[in-house]
Amino acid sequence: MTERIGVGVIGCGGISGTHLTNLLTINNVEVRVVCDIREEAARRRAEQFSVPYWVTDYEAVLADDRVRTVLVLVPQGFHSQIVIAAARAGKHIFCEKPMAMSVEQCRQMNEEVKKSGLCLQIGYVMRFSRDAQKIKEWLPQIGQPVFVRDSWAMTRGSPARWIHDADMGGGPLWENSHWLDFYNWLLGTPKRVYARLAKLKPDETTAFDTTLLIVDYQDGHEAFWSECWALPGFGWGLIRYRKVRPHLDLIGPKGSIHFPDPEGRAVSALFLHEFGDEPVETHPWESDWGATADGYRQELIHFFDCVRSGKEPICSGRDGQWAIEVAEGAVRSHFSGQPISLPLT
Ligand SMILES: NC(=O)c1ccc[n+]([C@@H]2O[C@H](COP(=O)([O-])OP(=O)(O)OC[C@H]3O[C@@H](n4cnc5c(N)ncnc54)[C@H](O)[C@@H]3O)[C@@H](O)[C@H]2O)c1
Numbered sequence: 001m002t003e004r005i006g007v008g009v010i011g012c013g014g015i016s017g018t019h020l021t022n023l024l025t026i027n028n029v030e031v032r033v034v035c036d037i038r039e040e041a042a043r044r045r046a047e048q049f050s051v052p053y054w055v056t057d058y059e060a061v062l063a064d065d066r067v068r069t070v071l072v073l074v075p076q077g078f079h080s081q082i083v084i085a086a087a088r089a090g091k092h093i094f095c096e097k098p099m100a101m102s103v104e105q106c107r108q109m110n111e112e113v114k115k116s117g118l119c120l121q122i123g124y125v126m127r128f129s130r131d132a133q134k135i136k137e138w139l140p141q142i143g144q145p146v147f148v149r150d151s152w153a154m155t156r157g158s159p160a161r162w163i164h165d166a167d168m169g170g171g172p173l174w175e176n177s178h179w180l181d182f183y184n185w186l187l188g189t190p191k192r193v194y195a196r197l198a199k200l201k202p203d204e205t206t207a208f209d210t211t212l213l214i215v216d217y218q219d220g221h222e223a224f225w226s227e228c229w230a231l232p233g234f235g236w237g238l239i240r241y242r243k244v245r246p247h248l249d250l251i252g253p254k255g256s257i258h259f260p261d262p263e264g265r266a267v268s269a270l271f272l273h274e275f276g277d278e279p280v281e282t283h284p285w286e287s288d289w290g291a292t293a294d295g296y297r298q299e300l301i302h303f304f305d306c307v308r309s310g311k312e313p314i315c316s317g318r319d320g321q322w323a324i325e326v327a328e329g330a331v332r333s334h335f336s337g338q339p340i341s342l343p344l345t
Pocket residue numbers: 010011012013014015016035036037038041056058072073074075076078096097098123124125160175
């Protein structure tokens with residue numbers, strides 16, 4: 001018989017609603033306790049999802065012998081402290097992205113998890129989105145090297161103010177490092193990063209709100225990412241609480257992949273030179289990279305599979321660290337004015 005896995009959820013804010021909803025649908029998983037430093041948030045989630053216990057101190061979650069796994073869903077400024085404590089307490093960990101605020105913190109987290117032989121998965125949900133998987137599936141057809149350009153204008157931001165804080169959230173470079181992980185996942189090992197960053201609304205943020213990055217990859221691919229959180233408020237409204245103007249182009253010697261399609265529809269399209277101007281295949285956009293489809297559910301199913309089987313998660317602590325290596329390299333590049341080599345293997 002498959003063993004029932006006890007879960008503790010640490011952090012009862014926005015993303016916890018999504019994860020708790022999904023946890024209820026996953027077999028042989030039991031949420032035993034939810035935790036938030038805000039008592040009303042912990043109690044509300046416990047009532048809403050019929051969780052037997054709620055607490056305000058994460059140490060109480062870690063002390064519960066029936067909790068084998070924890071979901072760390074607090075602002076990233078707290079991730080390293082809680083993940084390290086959870087690993088020392090022998091819990092398997094699903095930690096939301098970004099893994100931490102520095103490469104050094106990521107290293108410490110990975111060391112602690114390695115010592116204990118536990119599972120650590122980072123919540124870069126795009127890896128579990130069918131939209132992103134379709135792009136990865138098409139990619140070899142457009143040949144090598146690939147040049148990726150994406151540009152996401154995110155406006156109005158999240159209601160959580162901490163995401164604009166340099167130490168707690170990190171602005172788009174950390175908070176939306178989904179893109180850095182997506183590039184690494186598509187293009188392989190990042191080799192060098194060059195960046196220009198800005199604070200266009202310094203009264204609203206201590207983190208950089210605007211980023212321009214070029215990342216070189218070991219296989220010769222090149223990625224360009226720009227994102228700005230300082231715009232007045234335009235976009236298509238694709239992401240729940242913020243208007244965005246997403247744009248993605250992947251260009252290779254044999255063809256290209258685009259989102260939106262040339263008519264501006266929410267469809268990704270594959271073009272190959274040998275077939276002319278018509279797309280060879282299209283994929284209607286299902287979701288915000290998994291947010292409104294089942295990407296979040298699939299990532300948790302995968303996490304519990306890894307806990308049971310001992311296999312390495314699709315998005316591991318190493319992957320989490322690599323995204324932060326690029327983000328941190330971007331900040332160093334901005335201040336030095338030079339490209340920064342990333343000695344990753
Ligand atoms: N994968 C995704 O698409 C996605 C989407 C949203 C958020 N996130 C990530 O999830 C994390 C949480 O984001 P959110 O939107 O839920 O934030 P939020 O601000 O809505 O909620 C965070 C909660 O954590 C609680 N908290 C803070 N410190 C705590 C501590 N030490 N112990 C217990 N509780 C504590 C806060 O009181 C708050 O209720 C962040 O790392 C964020 O980047 C990921």
